[in-house]
Each structure stands twice: as structure tokens, then as C-alpha cells.
Amino acid sequence: MSDIAYSRNLPCRLGLVSRWDQEADVIVVGFGAAGACAALEAARTGAKVLLVEGGAGSGGTSALSGGEIYVGGNGGTAMQRSAGFSDATEDLYNYLLLSGGPNADEAKVRLYADHSLRHFEWLQAQGVKYKNSFIPQRIVEPATDDCLIWSGSEEAWPFCEQAKPCPRGHTPQWMGMGGGRYLMDVLTQRVQEAGVEVHYNTRAVALIADDVNAVHGLVVRGDNVDRCLRAHKGVVLCAGGFVMNRDMVRRHAPQVLRSQFPIGTVDDGSGILLGQSVGGAAINMAECFVTLPWYPPESLIKGIFVNERGQRFINEDCYHGRVSQHIMQQAGNRIFLLQDQETYAEPEFGQFAKIGIAAAGETWAEVERDLDLPAGALVSTVELYNRNAAVGSDPLFHKGRKWLKPLTAPPLVALDCRIDICFYSHFTLGGLDTLPTGEVVDADRRPVPGLYAAGRTACGLPRWGAGYSSGMSLADCTFFGRQAGIQAARRA
Amino acid sequence: MSDIAYSRNLPCRLGLVSRWDQEADVIVVGFGAAGACAALEAARTGAKVLLVEGGAGSGGTSALSGGEIYVGGNGGTAMQRSAGFSDATEDLYNYLLLSGGPNADEAKVRLYADHSLRHFEWLQAQGVKYKNSFIPQRIVEPATDDCLIWSGSEEAWPFCEQAKPCPRGHTPQWMGMGGGRYLMDVLTQRVQEAGVEVHYNTRAVALIADDVNAVHGLVVRGDNVDRCLRAHKGVVLCAGGFVMNRDMVRRHAPQVLRSQFPIGTVDDGSGILLGQSVGGAAINMAECFVTLPWYPPESLIKGIFVNERGQRFINEDCYHGRVSQHIMQQAGNRIFLLQDQETYAEPEFGQFAKIGIAAAGETWAEVERDLDLPAGALVSTVELYNRNAAVGSDPLFHKGRKWLKPLTAPPLVALDCRIDICFYSHFTLGGLDTLPTGEVVDADRRPVPGLYAAGRTACGLPRWGAGYSSGMSLADCTFFGRQAGIQAARRA
Numbered sequence: 001m002s003d004i005a006y007s008r009n010l011p012c013r014l015g016l017v018s019r020w021d022q023e024a025d026v027i028v029v030g031f032g033a034a035g036a037c038a039a040l041e042a043a044r045t046g047a048k049v050l051l052v053e054g055g056a057g058s059g060g061t062s063a064l065s066g067g068e069i070y071v072g073g074n075g076g077t078a079m080q081r082s083a084g085f086s087d088a089t090e091d092l093y094n095y096l097l098l099s100g101g102p103n104a105d106e107a108k109v110r111l112y113a114d115h116s117l118r119h120f121e122w123l124q125a126q127g128v129k130y131k132n133s134f135i136p137q138r139i140v141e142p143a144t145d146d147c148l149i150w151s152g153s154e155e156a157w158p159f160c161e162q163a164k165p166c167p168r169g170h171t172p173q174w175m176g177m178g179g180g181r182y183l184m185d186v187l188t189q190r191v192q193e194a195g196v197e198v199h200y201n202t203r204a205v206a207l208i209a210d211d212v213n214a215v216h217g218l219v220v221r222g223d224n225v226d227r228c229l230r231a232h233k234g235v236v237l238c239a240g241g242f243v244m245n246r247d248m249v250r251r252h253a254p255q256v257l258r259s260q261f262p263i264g265t266v267d268d269g270s271g272i273l274l275g276q277s278v279g280g281a282a283i284n285m286a287e288c289f290v291t292l293p294w295y296p297p298e299s300l301i302k303g304i305f306v307n308e309r310g311q312r313f314i315n316e317d318c319y320h321g322r323v324s325q326h327i328m329q330q331a332g333n334r335i336f337l338l339q340d341q342e343t344y345a346e347p348e349f350g351q352f353a354k355i356g357i358a359a360a361g362e363t364w365a366e367v368e369r370d371l372d373l374p375a376g377a378l379v380s381t382v383e384l385y386n387r388n389a390a391v392g393s394d395p396l397f398h399k400g401r402k403w404l405k406p407l408t409a410p411p412l413v414a415l416d417c418r419i420d421i422c423f424y425s426h427f428t429l430g431g432l433d434t435l436p437t438g439e440v441v442d443a444d445r446r447p448v449p450g451l452y453a454a455g456r457t458a459c460g461l462p463r464w465g466a467g468y469s470s471g472m473s474l475a476d477c478t479f480f481g482r483q484a485g486i487q488a489a490r491r492a
Numbered sequence: 493m494s495d496i497a498y499s500r501n502l503p504c505r506l507g508l509v510s511r512w513d514q515e516a517d518v519i520v521v522g523f524g525a526a527g528a529c530a531a532l533e534a535a536r537t538g539a540k541v542l543l544v545e546g547g548a549g550s551g552g553t554s555a556l557s558g559g560e561i562y563v564g565g566n567g568g569t570a571m572q573r574s575a576g577f578s579d580a581t582e583d584l585y586n587y588l589l590l591s592g593g594p595n596a597d598e599a600k601v602r603l604y605a606d607h608s609l610r611h612f613e614w615l616q617a618q619g620v621k622y623k624n625s626f627i628p629q630r631i632v633e634p635a636t637d638d639c640l641i642w643s644g645s646e647e648a649w650p651f652c653e654q655a656k657p658c659p660r661g662h663t664p665q666w667m668g669m670g671g672g673r674y675l676m677d678v679l680t681q682r683v684q685e686a687g688v689e690v691h692y693n694t695r696a697v698a699l700i701a702d703d704v705n706a707v708h709g710l711v712v713r714g715d716n717v718d719r720c721l722r723a724h725k726g727v728v729l730c731a732g733g734f735v736m737n738r739d740m741v742r743r744h745a746p747q748v749l750r751s752q753f754p755i756g757t758v759d760d761g762s763g764i765l766l767g768q769s770v771g772g773a774a775i776n777m778a779e780c781f782v783t784l785p786w787y788p789p790e791s792l793i794k795g796i797f798v799n800e801r802g803q804r805f806i807n808e809d810c811y812h813g814r815v816s817q818h819i820m821q822q823a824g825n826r827i828f829l830l831q832d833q834e835t836y837a838e839p840e841f842g843q844f845a846k847i848g849i850a851a852a853g854e855t856w857a858e859v860e861r862d863l864d865l866p867a868g869a870l871v872s873t874v875e876l877y878n879r880n881a882a883v884g885s886d887p888l889f890h891k892g893r894k895w896l897k898p899l900t901a902p903p904l905v906a907l908d909c910r911i912d913i914c915f916y917s918h919f920t921l922g923g924l925d926t927l928p929t930g931e932v933v934d935a936d937r938r939p940v941p942g943l944y945a946a947g948r949t950a951c952g953l954p955r956w957g958a959g960y961s962s963g964m965s966l967a968d969c970t971f972f973g974r975q976a977g978i979q980a981a982r983r984a
Contacts, residue, residue, distance in 0.1 A: 005704045009771045009934040013703040102746035211505040212497040248935065251775040251925065254594035273935050279501045279769060283743040286778030309888040311803055329821060374887030376879065380872040387868065395866030396801040433743065442501040443740065443765050 006206035008273040012219050012228070014210040020217070021227035024050040024197070026488045027218050028236045029204045029271065032060025034455025034477035035238035036187040038438075038485030040126075042236070043194040047489035050229060051191065052202040052220050054239075054266055058188040059181065061240055061265045061427070061456070062474060066141040067179025068151060069478065070471035072168040074117040079148040080166060083134035087166040089113050094163035095154060099472070101464025103284055108461055111436045112479055119479045120170065127186045129173040138298040140320065140349070141470070145175045152469025153319040157398035169471045180474070204274060207235065207451070213278040215450035234450045234488035236438065238481060239271030240264065241428040241456030243288075252285035252430060258328055259290045259424035267427070271457030275432040280440040280448050284459045285430030289468045290328050291321040292417060292424045293349040294337060301403050302343040304385055305417070308334035310368065310377030312385065315399035324424060325465040327417070335417040336371065338364075338382065341409040353423040358416035364407075367414050382407060429468070431459040438484025450491070452484040498698035500765040504711050504720070506702040512709070513719035516542040516689070518980045519710050520728045521696045521763065524552025525966055526947025527730035528679040529973030530930075530980070532618075534728070535686040539981035542721060543683065544694040544712050546731075546758055550680040551673065553732055553757045553919070553948070554966060558633040559671025560643060561970065562963030564660040566609040571640040572658060575626035579658040581605050587646060587655040591964070593956025595776055600953055603928045604971055611971045612662065619678045621665040630790040632812065632841070633962070637667045644961025645811040649890035661963045672966070696766060699727065699943070705770040707942035726942045726980035728930065730973060731763030732756065733920040733948030735780075744777035744922060750820055751782045751916035759919070763949030767924040772932040772940050776951045777922030781960045782820050783813040784909060784916045785841040786829060793895045794835040796877055797909070800826035802860065802869030804877065807889035816916060817957040819909070827909040828863065830856075830874065833901040845915040850908035856899075859906050874899060921960070923951040930976025942983070944976040 006012035025047035028039045035051060036058065043049040053060075072080060073092035080087050093113035097104050112119075124130065134148040142149060151169025153159045172179040191198070201222055208217035208228060217230040242248040243264040250257060272282050295301055301317050307330040314326040327335050336358055347355050359370035368378035386406035388394055394404055416422075431453070432440050438452040454460070460476035462468050498504035517539035520531045527543060528550065535541040545552075564572060565584035572579050585605035589596050604611075616622065626640040634641060643661025645651045664671040683690070693714050700709035700720060709722040734740040735756040742749060764774050787793055793809050799822040806818040819827050828850055839847050851862035860870035878898035880886055886896055908914075923945070924932050930944040946952070952968035954960050 007936075009773075009936060009938075010705055016703070102749060103742055211508070213502055247937075250595055251773070252777070254776075257594060269935070276768065276935075277771060281501075281743070284746075285744070311888075374876075374880070376876050377888060380876055384866075384868050384872055388866070396803075396869060443761070443768075444499075444501060445739075446501075 006219060008206060008270045009277050011207045011209035011277050014208055014216050017208060017228050020230040022050065023230040023232065024048045025233045026236060026485065027052065027229055027231040028238060029218065030060060030238040030240060031058040031198065032238060032240060032455060032477065033062035033184065033187065033474055034481035036184065036191050037478045037481035038236045038238055038454055039191050039196045040194055041482045041485035042489040043196045045486065045489040047233065049196045051196050051198045052204060053198065053200050054203040056200050059184045061263065061267055062477060063181045063184040064263065064265065065180035065474060066171055066177055067174065067183040068141065068169045068171045068471035068474060069120065069123065070151065070168050070469055070475040071116045071120040071170055072166055073113050076166065077117065077120055077170065079130065079132050079134060079170060082132050083148055085166045087168065088164065091163040091166060092116060095159060096461060098159060098162050099464065099467030099469060100461065101467050103463060108436050112461055123478065126190050128183055130170055131173040134167065137296065138301060139296045140293045141177050142171050143176060145173045147171055147173065151471050153322050155400060156318040157315055204239065204270065207274050207278055209278045213448060215278055215448065231450065233491040234452050236484045236488050237271040237275055237453040237457045238455045239457050240267040241431060242269030242272055243267045243427045245269040249428070253288050253428065255328065256288040256290060256426050258419050259426040261423055261425040263425045263427045271453065272431050275440050275451060275453055275457070278448050278451060279442045280451060281433040281443040282431060283433045284463050287429040287463055287465055288426045289321055289429055289462070289465050290424055290426040291324040292422055293353055294320055294347060294355060294417060296348045297345045299343050299345050300337065300339065300347060302405050303337050303339040303407065306336050306338060306378060306381055308332035308373065310373045310381050312381055312397060315394065315397040317400045317403045319469055321468045322466050327419065333418050333420045335419060337415040337417055338407055339413045339415065340407040341411055343405065343407065344413050354421055356416045357413060359414045360411045362410045364412055367412050371414055428456065429463050429465065431457050434458045436483060437487040438480060439487060452488045454481040454484040498711060500698060500762045501769050503699045503701035503769050506700055506708050509700060509720045512722040514542065515722040515724065516540045517725045518728060518977065519544065519721055519723040520730060521710065522552060522730035522732060523550040523690065524730060524732060524947060524969065525554035525676065525679065526969035526973035528676065528683050529970045530728045530730055530946055530977035531683050531688045532679070532686050533974045533977035534981040535688045537978065537981040539725065541688045543688050543690045544696060545690065545692050546695040548692050551676045553755065553759055554969060555673045555676040556755065556757065557672035557966060558663055558669055559666065559675040560633065560661050560663045560963035560966060561612065561615065562643065562660050562961055562967040563608045563612040563662055564658055565605050568658065569609065569612055569662065571622065571624050571626060571662060574624050575640055577658045579660065580656065583655040583658060584608060587651060588953060590651060590654050591956065591959030591961060592953065593959050595955060600928050604953060615970065618682050620675055622662055623665040626659065629788065630793060631788045632785045633669050634663050635668060637665045639663055639665065643963050645814050647892060648810040649807055696731065696762065699766050699770055701770045705940060707770055707940065723942065725983040726944055728976045728980050729763040729767055729945040729949045730947045731949050732759040733923060734761030734764055735759045735919045737761040741920065745780050745920065747820065748780040748782060748918050750911050751918040753915055753917040755917045755919045763945065764923050767932050767943060767945055767949070770940050770943060771934045772943060773925040773935040774923060775925045776955050779921040779955055779957055780918045781813055781921055781957050782916055782918040783816040784914055785812055785845055786839060786847060786909060787812060788840045789837045791835050791837050792829065792831065792839060794897050795829050795831040795899065798828050798830060798870060798873055800824040800865065802865045802873050804873055804889060807886065807891035809892045809895045811961055813960045814958050819911065825910050825912045827911060829907040829909055830899055831905045831907065832899040833903055835897060835899065836905050839907070846913055848908045849905060851906045852903045854902045856904055859904050863906055920948065921955050921957065923949050926950045928975060929979040930972060931979060944980045946973040946976040
């Protein structure tokens with residue numbers, strides 16, 4: 001095979017395959033959450049499933065996460081109901097649709113909203129444990145083994161006007177952070193029990209396609225040998241996003257390079273490129289999730305963010321990722337979070353996130369001077385904010401009443417949240433266009449025969465940085481990974 | 493051929509071509525400015541050139557434009573020098589590089605800056621006439637037959653700090669607007685004289701490629717018949733952008749749909765899709781040019797823009813497109829341009845652009861109330877602006893001193909520049925990734941053999957809405973169209 005030209009950008013033509021090294025019904029590429037769920041569901045239909053993973057073990061970027069899943073609807077999970085919330089499917093639907101931004105995928109949102117609760121039950125049936133508990137404070141991720149948290153902008157404007165607020169972030173019962181590894185360990189166990197054959201240290205090199213780009217298999221490389229794997233029914237690409245491929249990020253989402261910390265493992269874009277090599281369309285490639293963990297403690301939400309012109313730009317009670325997305329849109333690197341003596345507390349991730357104190361003073365004029373901001377800019381912003389906050393109103397940005405408090409008690413503090421210094425992390429949200437079934441489609445939305453994708457290789461539920469909520473990506477990976485596995489296995 | 497599967501997303505495989513209906517060295521797709529220049533230069537090397545155009549005549553979207561070309565460097569054109577400007581190549585280079593945004597193509601910028609002056613001479617040698625005249629006022633496009641104008645943000649911050657300001661917009665000697673049609677008529681004449689065979693009403697349906705995606709020709713459709721055209725050396729895609737393909741815009745650049753007026757003719761994305769069908773990478777697909785022609789007269793530049801929170805967001809002396817790009821980033825549709833009695837004049841394109849008067853009053857508090865803006869928001873913004881403008885300074889946005897004037901003389905006016913009502917027009921800036929030679933490259937920047945692209949089918953010099961200047965797209969189309977034609981014709 002060594003003289004045959006193929007790559008992640010160029011499929012190996014079917015006619016050039018002299019022999020199949022191995023055959024299966026479904027071949028899954030990538031052993032993160034999406035790949036695990038795809039393989040599991042495909043195997044359970046009775047299909048012979050091969051899973052190839054470039055790394056030495058399962059996990060992918062899913063294992064780096066908190067393991068949180070965004071679920072609800074149909075009246076709510078046990079945790080939501082115990083905490084006193086009912087969650088209507090239409091509220092989940094409306095929230096997800098708004099969260100998807102101007103190119104939200106209505107069909108995926110509909111399917112997920114309708115089946116979210118059952119999907120959560122499925123995860124539990126796989127053995128993923130969730131404690132029936134709720135943390136009402138606004139946090140990033142439980143440091144305990146607790147489950148339910150407010151993980152998005154549900155209570156914040158404009159989301160709260162479109163959908164009745166309900167917490168929907170469900171974290172596995174795992175002590176401390178890092179529940180993603182636990183989630184992946186459970187799923188890995190199930191994949192093994194289901195009889196899926198897993199090849200580690202095996203990289204997908206090229207798809208094998210016929211003259212009309214129908215996919216028949218995959219060329220993989222392991223131990224420096226290329227092998228041709230035949231997929232009788234389909235190949236499912238679950239190889240992550242492209243955040244670690246910095247050239248791709250620069251060409252598709254250059255604005256996110258202001259954030260210097262990519263979150264990923266491999267995520268080299270190869271899944272997306274493989275899909276494009278047979279005519280799959282990659283969409284929404286400029287969108288990324290970006291965040292700085294500037295809260296907890298939640299009292300910091302009572303502060304206000306200003307840019308280097310002393311202007312506010314967001315209701316600070318939004319999810320940290322939405323706030324950070326707006327920070328990234330500001331001209332200039334200097335961003336300050338203003339607090340007073342009553343609201344200030346050291347940010348819980350302050351040291352980790354490199355959030356320091358930029359200035360402190362007895363008056364905002366003094367802080368403004370110390371920050372070398374344009375004279376009067378900060379002072380007039382705070383005056384306007386305080387005047388309205390005193391009567392429980394934020395006419396500019398509609399921050400919720402419970403977070404409104406005039407910032408007047410000295411010492412007054414400006415926390416330093418500079419874009420070029422602080423820990424703004426990011427990952428990509430663009431990827432292959434797919435149907436809710438996981439079928440990869442071309443630019444005219446016609447399926448590419450034999451090709452499926454899920455997880456961040458696809459453009460799924462989460463596709464707008466300003467709408468992302470914690471748990472959305474794993475929800476999408478697991479749910480739509482399952483759909484892709486089922487659909488591929490059932491292909492005639 | 494009717495039973496063979498091919499489309500703009502799927503190349504026709506070489507082995508399936510039973511006979512060639514016509515053969516040429518170079519086949520150019522699209523008869524706008526890029527295609528005309530590519531065909532012309534290819535033909536002049538002695539190559540046999542076919543040009544296929546979907547429409548009934550030449551012109552494309554170039555013919556809709558003002559015909560303006562962004563040129564300079566090497567000391568300046570005759571018009572620049574007569575107007576008292578010298579233009580160093582490095583200033584042109586620095587301006588173009590900054591204008592290209594975070595993913596500027598340094599190699600293209602370098603080549604263009606070095607050869608811009610000679611390219612302008614080449615255009616003149618083709619017969620395009622330019623008057624030796626300069627309009628110093630800030631306008632959108634000459635209504636006369638004059639040539640040189642300030643067509644970008646050269647004098648505005650931050651551009652003025654990176655490159656010595658010089659006007660570089662050169663408009664053909666054509667009375668009134670619409671010099672693009674004139675430009676295309678001249679180029680069309682030259683194309684015909686050069687012996688290029690032009691097929692009108694002939695649509696490119698699919699590329700013809702071998703098993704490794706090297707391009708050998710093109711399937712075209714005319715009179716409902718598909719024909720196979722062989723290209724011995726190469727196919728040059730100059731088929732415009734994708735602004736008229738609203739599905740593609742939604743999937744790649746959904747944010748621009750806030751602007752309701754696409755500028756284009758065909759621009760259905762087929763050039764980009766054809767390139768992708770053989771492994772060409774499309775990059776920067778989210779970027780668009782957007783503009784509202786809110787000046788002239790230039791006195792309006794002395795006003796200030798505010799969003800519906802009463803906040804300023806840009807130095808108003810930037811190019812109208814850069815200002816409009818920042819308008820599009822504001823939350824909410826309501827955008828106001830504030831003027832006082834001394835700066836106000838009816839916008840020249842006010843009626844066309846649907847810019848009306850939203851409110852007028854004796855005090856800004858009155859205007860603020862009439863606009864139903866948050867109490868104190870507009871007033872504090874104007875107070876801060878006026879205080880600084882009175883001493884010739886704009887510490888927030890660095891607007892140039894000559895445009896600074898406190899807005900205090902009643903009646904005070906708020907012009908209505910609502911995003912959802914006014915004439916914000918747009919076109920796309922993303923496209924196929926190419927080398928400066930016009931060679932289309934894949935995601936790893938390896939050339940696709942036999943494939944070239946130019947104009948808005950490619951991602952060229954202009955690739956950042958916030959950096960675009962009038963004349964950049966035609967400069968790119970004509971210059972890099974030429975490079976692509978030459979390179980294709982010289983291919984071994």
C-alpha cells in the first residue's frame with residue numbers, strides 16, 4: 001500500500017485496496033464519550049464493531065472534563081424534582097435553541113429535548129452514578145460528589161425570558177473534580193463487555209471510498225504499518241475537534257487565538273478533515289467555547305466587568321463562558337472586574353486563572369486613575385450602574401435583581417482579568433454537518449453514504465460560544481454518539 | 493454521461509469520461525474581474541484558453557461595483573503624487589497586513605505591496621482610464637469621473653499608527669457611479685482580442701479529477717446538455733463568493749444575516765464547493781464585509797455612534813465598513829448617530845439607506861428620553877465625549893482631532909441607523925485557501941494539482957470585515973486573477 005496516495009485530505013480509492021486486513025460492520029474512530037456511545041449502541045444491535053483509538057487508552061478530551069451532562073425536560077430528573085424544580089420539555093427546547101445561536105440546529109434540539117430524560121436514564125443504566133443532590137450556589141463544577149448545578153445562563157437575561165429557568169448540569173457521583181475520567185471508565189467497561197474490538201495506538205489515516213465517495217472502510221496506521229479495515233455498514237468519526245491543530249484554528253477561528261489555552265487531547269482536526277475528504281461539509285468553523293473561571297464565589301457576580309474604555313458589556317450573572325465570550329469581543333486586552341468591600345472575595349480559581357488585583361482605592365476616581373483609564377470613563381459607568389442598582393434595576397444589561405448592589409463600600413477593588421495573561425481556555429464548536437441520525441451530509445445536505453460523525457468532530461447541539469453551558473458538549477457527544485452508532489449499524 | 497454521479501460536491505472521475513467534448517490548456521470558470529484577468533494572462537502566454545460563464549454576458553459581481561482599485565506603494569501612483577502624497581511600499585504593506593486581521597496572508601500582502609504600482613500600470617495598459625485627480629473629502633465613491641479617494645481607514649486609529657496615511661482608492665474615469673461595468677467592458681474587449689474562447693450560459697457542474705484528486709477538466713452544462721472539457725494544464729475557479737447561497741451563509745457566517753442586503757450576482761458558492769470537492773480547503777468562511785453608507789457628507793463623521801445602551805463603540809472616522817462591522821457586533825438592533833446643529837446634514841444616501849431621524853431635542857436628556865434609552869446612559873456618554881472633544885482628545889476610541897467637536901448646539905439630533913431596517917449590505921470574504929500563485933491548497937497547504945482560484949472564490953487579500961477598504965476586493969481579483977492565469981498556463 002505504501003505507493004498509494006492517500007491522506008486525511010484524500011481518500012484511498014476502493015479500487016486500490018488489494019486486500020482487507022480486517023472487516024467489521026461498523027468502525028468507530030476515537031474512544032472519547034462520543035465514540036464509546038457509538039460503539040456501544042452499534043454493538044448492541046448485534047453488529048461487529050471495531051473501535052480505533054490513536055492514544056494508548058480510552059478517554060479522549062471527555063476524560064479531561066468534569067463529566068457533567070446537560071439534561072432535563074419531561075418534568076425533570078429526580079435531582080431536579082428533589083431540588084424543587086420541574087423542567088418542561090419546551091423550556092429545555094427553548095433554552096437549547098437560543099443557546100445554539102443564529103445557526104441553531106432545530107432538528108437536533110428537538111430530538112434531544114424530547115429524549116434528554118431517557119438519555120439520562122440510559123447513562124445511569126450504563127452504571128454512571130449520580131447523587132440526588134443540588135448545589136444552589138453558582139459554581140463552575142462541584143468539588144464534592146454532588147450532582148445538580150446551575151451550569152449555564154438559565155436565570156440570566158435574555159435566556160430567562162425565553163425559557164423558565166431550571167438547573168440542568170448533572171455531574172457524576174465522583175468526589176472532587178474530574179468526573180469525566182470516571183464517566184469514561186464506566187463507559188469503557190461497558191464497551192469491553194459489549195464485545196467491541198478496540199485497537200489502541202492506531203491512528204485513522206484515510207477513509208476508503210469509491211468513485212462517488214461512498215465510504216467502505218478506513219486505512220489505519222499502527223506500529224508504522226498501514227492496514228485496510230473494511231466497514232460493511234459504516235464508519236463513525238468521533239475523533240474530537242480541531243483545537244490542538246493551531247494552523248486550522250488560525251485559518252477558521254483566528255479571533256480565538258486571543259485566548260492562549262486550548263482544552264484538548266489530540267483534537268487535531270483529523271476527524272473533520274477525513275469527513276471533508278469525501279465531500280462532508282464542515283460548518284460553523286469559527287465558533288469556539290472560551291472561558292475564564294472568574295467565579296466562584298458567587299458574590300463576585302455582584303461586581304461589574306469593564307473593558308479598557310471603562311465600559312460595561314454584559315450582564316455579569318450570565319454563565320462564565322458567555323461572559324468570557326463577550327470579553328473576547330472587546331478591543332484591547334485589559335478587562336477589569338470591579339468589586340467593593342461587601343462583594344469582594346478572593347476568586348476560588350484566582351491563582352490558577354492568574355486573576356490578580358489591578359487596583360484598589362477609596363473612590364472609583366482613584367481606581368480609575370490607578371488603572372490609567374480615560375478620565376471619567378470608569379466613574380460615569382459605575383455611577384450609572386450604582387444609581388440603577390440602588391433601585392434594583394439594570395436597564396443597560398438586565399442583570400438579575402438578586403445580583404444588583406451599588407458598589408460603594410471602600411476599599412473598592414478592580415480585579416485584573418487581562419485577556420493576554422489570565423487563564424482563558426477554549427475549544428472548537430465547528431465541525432462536520434450531520435443529520436440528527438449522525439449521517440454526515442455534503443454542502444447540499446445529502447448524506448455521504450457510509451459516513452457518520454458525532455462529538456466535536458460534528459457540529460452538534462453546542463455551536464455558539466455565547467450560548468454554551470457546561471455539560472452541553474458531553475450531552476451532545478453521548479446522545480448523538482448513540483444515534484450515530486445505531487444508525488450506522490442499521491444501514492442496509 | 494447522464495448516469496454518472498457528479499456534482500459540485502463530487503468530482504466526475506477521470507475514468508468515467510468516455511470522450512472529451514473540447515480541449516484547452518486552461519479553463520477559467522467565471523467572467524468577472526478575476527476570471528477576465530486570469531484568462532487574459534493565460535492566453536498571452538500562448539495557451540489555449542476557454543472561459544465558461546453561467547450568465548449571458550461578462551461582468552459578474554465586479555460589474556456591480558464602483559470599479560475602484562486599492563493601489564499604491566513604490567512612491568505612489570501619479571494621482572497620489574499629484575495630490576501631494578508619497579506612498580512607501582512598506583506603508584501599503586503594513587496597512588494591508590493590519591487590514592487582513594488575525595489571519596492575514598503575509599505572502600499575498602507582500603507580493604501585492606511589491607507589485608501594486610506595476611499592476612496599476614498594467615490595468616492602464618489594458619485601456620482602463622484614470623483621471624489624474626483627487627477628492628480630499630471623505631466619500632463612498634465619486635459621483636464624477638474623478639479618481640483618487642480615501643477609501644479606507646488610513647487616517648484612523650489604529651491604522652494611522654501602523655502605516656503613514658495615504659489615499660489609495662483609484663476609481664476609473666467614468667462619469668458617475670458604476671465604474672465597475674466600465675472596467676469589465678474594457679477587460680472583456682481585451683479578453684476577446686486575446687483569442688480566449690468564451691462560452692456564455694454555460695455552468696460549471698463538476699470538476700473532472702483522477703483518483704488522487706488531480707484536476708483534468710470540467711463538466712459544464714449548457715442548453716441542458718453536459719459536456720466534458722479537458723484542461724491540459726489547469727482549471728481556474730473565479731466564480732465569485734457565496735453570499736447569494738443563503739444556506740451556506742447561515743452555516744458559515746450566520747451573524748451576518750443581521751444585515752439583510754447581500755451584494756452579489758450569482759455568488760452561489762459553487763466555485764468554493766467545486767474546489768472543496770477535490771480536497772481544496774475553504775478558510776475564513778465566517779468573515780464578511782458589511783456596510784451602511786452613513787456618510788457623506790463628511791461632517792457627519794463629527795457625530796458619534798451609540799448602541800441601544802447609549803454606549804459608543806468605535807472611532808467614527810474609520811471607513812464606513814469598519815464602523816458598520818462594529819455596529820453588527822452590538823447587541824440589539826437600535827443604533828443611533830448623534831449630531832448637533834453644526835455637524836448635522838442630511839446623509840447623501842439617507843433615503844436610499846433608510847436612515848431617518850429618530851429624535852431631536854434641545855438637550856441630550858430630552859433626546860435620551862425620546863429614544864427611550866436607559867436614563868442617564870446617553871447623557872453620560874455624550875458628556876464624557878464632549879468634555880474630551882473640547883480639548884481635542886478622544887481617549888476612549890482615538891478619533892482623529894479634526895473630527896472632534898463637542899456636540900452641544902441645539903437642535904440635537906439622533907439619526908436612526910437600525911440594523912434591521914437600514915441598508916446594511918454585505919458580501920463574503922471566506923473562500924478557498926490559495927498560494928499567492930493562485931494554486932488551491934488542501935488543509936495541509938499542499939497544492940491540488942491542476943486547480944487554481946482567484947477573486948471571492950478564494951480567500952485573498954481582503955479577509956476581515958473590520959479591515960476592509962473599498963477597492964481591496966477588485967485589487968485582489970485583478971492582481972491574483974492574473975497570477976492564477978499565468979501559473980496555470982505555465983504548468984508543466
